[in-house]
Amino acid sequence: xxxxxxxxxxxxxxxxxxxxxxxxxxxxxxxxxxxxxxxxxxxxxxxxxxxxxxxxxxxxxxxxxxxxxxxxxxxxxxxxxxxxxxxxxxxxxxxxxxxxxxxxxxxxxxxxxxxxxxxxxxxxxxxxxxxxxxxxxxxxxxxxxxxxxxxxxxxxxxxxxxxxxxxxxxxxxxxxxxxxxxxxxxxxxxxxxxxxxxxxxxxxxxxxxxxxxxxxxxxxxxxxxxxxxxxxxxxxxxxxxxxxxxxxxxxxxxxxxxxxxxxxxxxxxxxxxxxxxxxxxxxxxxxxxxxxxxxxxxxxxxxxxxxxxxxxxxxxxxxxxxxxxxxxxxxxxxxxxxxxx
Amino acid sequence: xxxxxxxxxxxxxxxxxxxxxxxxxxxxxxxxxxxxxxxxxxxxxxxxxxxxxxxxxxxxxxxxxxxxxxxxxxxxxxxxxxxxxxxxxxxxxxxxxxxxxxxxxxxxxxxxxxxxxxxxxxxxxxxxxxxxxxxxxxxxxxxxxxxxxxxxxxxxxxxxxxxxxxxxxxxxxxxxxxxxxxxxxxxxxxxxxxxxxxxxxxxxxxxxxxxxxxxxxxxxxxxxxxxxxxxxxxxxxxxxxxxxxxxxxxxxxxxxxxxxxxxxx
Numbered sequence: 001x002x003x004x005x006x007x008x009x010x011x012x013x014x015x016x017x018x019x020x021x022x023x024x025x026x027x028x029x030x031x032x033x034x035x036x037x038x039x040x041x042x043x044x045x046x047x048x049x050x051x052x053x054x055x056x057x058x059x060x061x062x063x064x065x066x067x068x069x070x071x072x073x074x075x076x077x078x079x080x081x082x083x084x085x086x087x088x089x090x091x092x093x094x095x096x097x098x099x100x101x102x103x104x105x106x107x108x109x110x111x112x113x114x115x116x117x118x119x120x121x122x123x124x125x126x127x128x129x130x131x132x133x134x135x136x137x138x139x140x141x142x143x144x145x146x147x148x149x150x151x152x153x154x155x156x157x158x159x160x161x162x163x164x165x166x167x168x169x170x171x172x173x174x175x176x177x178x179x180x181x182x183x184x185x186x187x188x189x190x191x192x193x194x195x196x197x198x199x200x201x202x203x204x205x206x207x208x209x210x211x212x213x214x215x216x217x218x219x220x221x222x223x224x225x226x227x228x229x230x231x232x233x234x235x236x237x238x239x240x241x242x243x244x245x246x247x248x249x250x251x252x253x254x255x256x257x258x259x260x261x262x263x264x265x266x267x268x269x270x271x272x273x274x275x276x277x278x279x280x281x282x283x284x285x286x287x288x289x290x291x292x293x294x295x296x297x298x299x300x301x302x303x304x305x306x307x308x309x310x311x312x313x314x315x316x317x318x319x320x321x322x323x324x325x326x327x328x329x330x331x332x333x334x335x336x337x338x339x340x341x
Numbered sequence: 342x343x344x345x346x347x348x349x350x351x352x353x354x355x356x357x358x359x360x361x362x363x364x365x366x367x368x369x370x371x372x373x374x375x376x377x378x379x380x381x382x383x384x385x386x387x388x389x390x391x392x393x394x395x396x397x398x399x400x401x402x403x404x405x406x407x408x409x410x411x412x413x414x415x416x417x418x419x420x421x422x423x424x425x426x427x428x429x430x431x432x433x434x435x436x437x438x439x440x441x442x443x444x445x446x447x448x449x450x451x452x453x454x455x456x457x458x459x460x461x462x463x464x465x466x467x468x469x470x471x472x473x474x475x476x477x478x479x480x481x482x483x484x485x486x487x488x489x490x491x492x493x494x495x496x497x498x499x500x501x502x503x504x505x506x507x508x509x510x511x512x513x514x515x516x517x518x519x520x521x522x523x524x525x526x527x528x529x530x531x532x533x534x535x536x537x538x539x540x541x542x543x544x545x546x547x548x549x550x551x552x553x554x555x556x557x558x559x560x561x562x563x564x565x566x567x568x569x570x571x572x573x574x575x576x577x578x579x580x581x582x583x584x585x586x587x588x589x590x591x592x593x594x595x596x597x598x599x600x601x602x603x604x605x606x
Contacts, residue, residue, distance in 0.1 A: 029434075030399075030434055033399035033400065034399075034400070036399065037398040037400050040398060040572050041568070044567045044568050044570075045567075152456060216557075216560070217557060217560075217561040217564075218557060219556060219557045219560070220550065220553035220554045220556070220557050223553050224550065224553075245588070245590045246560070246563060246564075246588050246590065247588070248586075248588050249556070249559070249586065252560070253556070253560070256552075256553050256556060259549070
């Protein structure tokens with residue numbers, strides 16, 4: 001919980017990872033390039049006081065994670081969103097065993113989401129069933145740009161993807177997080193392209209599609225589909241740290257998201273360990289739309305409460321103490337649609 | 342070896358190389374690679390002109406990377422006095438593939454094989470349209486701010502002749518020319534890529550969409566510029582300021598011109 005000026009905020013970090021990018025876990029040069037890219041994001045967008053050393057950045061472990069999120073970071077609950085990246089790292093990038101064990105030890109604080117890859121075919125469907133049973137999955141994180149053998153990516157609307165989504169529906173895995181953003185190899189199977197989310201969201205209206213990084217670098221394409229699909233949500237991972245170096249850009253992002261989606265469909269995410277949540281929570285609570293940006297309404301305290309935790313808590317059925325709720329909670333909201341010409 | 346009577350002086354050649362590279366755009370960011378600091382080095386001798394390009398991360402889109410590198414090679418090869426032209430992309434996850442493809446003039450499909458199913462021209466066209474949309478929005482938002490009593494819908498009737506002269510109008514005219522749209526004073530500003538305007542009741546929504554496109558372009562441009570500076574210390578000196586979307590944290594870019602290194606004898 002975070003408190004400021006007599007107001008208490010429930011904080012749900014909807015996108016964290018326990019990764020291992022140390023040299024011994026790297027399979028090839030791409031493993032180095034990938035973490036170096038993250039490290040540059042970290043150095044470029046963080047306040048100087050929050051910069052980590054490269055060594056610290058490669059691996060944090062469970063104790064450090066618990067401290068950064070829950071002791072120092074004001075987080076009440078966090079959700080693991082692991083990326084497999086098995087072509088780059090020996091045991092993958094996100095550490096399934098370590099993260100799921102940590103979540104099992106702290107069920108009140110951590111939720112473990114797993115991943116699937118439709119290119120695993122029938123075997124992968126069995127794997128998803130097993131993972132669902134073992135981890136009690138409420139959600140999955142999908143990385144459509146992941147390399148896999150000769151393939152450098154897949155689409156959410158591929159026939160095999162649909163078989164996996166059908167299985168998610170059957171297993172009660174209702175939250176589908178899709179990485180759409182800074183990517184590894186889009187090419188023709190353009191991983192920036194959110195059109196595949198559009199198709200899947202239309203065909204699986206009973207599932208929730210959380211677009212991580214809110215479609216950046218193609219914010220406009222994302223907004224356009226999210227306007228038309230009420231089961232599409234925006235994760236603020238990577239967008240949020242702009243609040244420090246580019247506050248006007250961040251104001252525009254949040255302003256556009258509220259306009260096209262509404263205040264109930266935007267999630268706070270630190271993307272730990274890209275960034276730690278502490279400064280992001282503090283800055284977000286202090287943040288306001290610049291006065292000269294008259295095209296956007298000022299953010300209200302209730303809107304900030306929703307983004308910081310209540311919206312994601314509603315989707316994941318995570319209990320929120322009554323006194324931290326708002327008068328118009330997200331669960332009761334009717335999705336707001338913008339008339340599309 | 343290839344010197345001809347028309348071969349310009351060393352200074353003239355450097356100017357021409359810079360001008361040629363200045364015609365190469367990052368399609369998504371809608372800026373020349375020279376302004377973005379993507380040109381790492383240029384080396385010129387009697388035998389060869391060798392250019393190295395660098396990008397903000399190892400994982401920048403390979404299709405855009407290929408497009409910029411091959412455009413650079415084409416622009417330099419077109420100079421009448423160049424002999425062998427080598428363009429190489431540094432520190433990218435596909436550097437080897439792209440550099441081999443460029444050396445062999447294999448083309449996009451020849452370079453990426455089965456992954457390159459569609460033509461790059463389609464990609465270029467998509468981003469030409471976005472660049473135009475963003476440029477029109479900048480002009481119309483400026484016009485609306487200068488006419489605070491006009492409703493947003495009035496933007497649909499604004500014509501090129503109504504726009505104040507200056508950088509934003511010039512930029513819009515360049516984007517229009519790239520799409521083959523008219524440039525006369527009576528032409529509507531808010532049009533789609535075919536030059537068609539919108540019914541009055543659709544104008545606010547169209548403008549709103551255009552705004553999100555402009556925010557994307559400006560935001561990506563500054564993010565990429567910042568990442569390049571983080572990745573290559575000192576590269577900020579090779580960047581030219583971008584006023585669109587600039588914020589307090591932006592340090593003024595350097596004004597260093599491309600340095601050409603003479604190599605060999």
